Amino acid sequence: MKRQGDLLIVKVNPIPTDAVKRESRILVEGEATGHMHKLTGGEVYEKGDTLYFKVSDEAVTLEHPEHRALTFEPGIYKVIRQREYEPAGWRYVAD
Numbered sequence: 816m817k818r819q820g821d822l823l824i825v826k827v828n829p830i831p832t833d834a835v836k837r838e839s840r841i842l843v844e845g846e847a848t849g850h851m852h853k854l855t856g857g858e859v860y861e862k863g864d865t866l867y868f869k870v871s872d873e874a875v876t877l878e879h880p881e882h883r884a885l886t887f888e889p890g891i892y893k894v895i896r897q898r899e900y901e902p903a904g905w906r907y908v909a910d
Contacts, residue, residue: 819882821897822852828891830867834860842866842877842894850880857887866894 817824822843840854856875860867870889877885 817885817887819852819877819879819885823895823897824877824885824887824892825895826890827867827893830860830869830891831862834862834867836860837866840868842868843896852877852879852882854878868892868894 816826837859840857840859842852842854842859844851854868854875854877856873857868857870860869868887869891870887872889874886874888877887
């Protein structure tokens with residue numbers, strides 16, 4: 816389990832069969848600054864509001880200009896975005 820800003824990343828297995836592969840390796844764009852949480856490799860999949868990524872052969876890095884880069888070894892990972900409650904309801908934390 817690793818955290819980068821408002822993202823919590825946990826190792827899982829497998830990626831849901833109905834998840835759709837995305838072309839972009841950007842996991843989340845920052846609402847406040849416009850900075851992105853971006854992978855240097857691997858494949859990103861989406862099912863509803865949930866993202867997964869797969870690292871096949873070599874380790875990849877998750878980069879963001881305001882956070883320490885994180886390295887992920889081969890495996891399958893689920894991306895969980897931090898949320899917070901406000902009177903209007905639940906919302907994702909702005910990074």
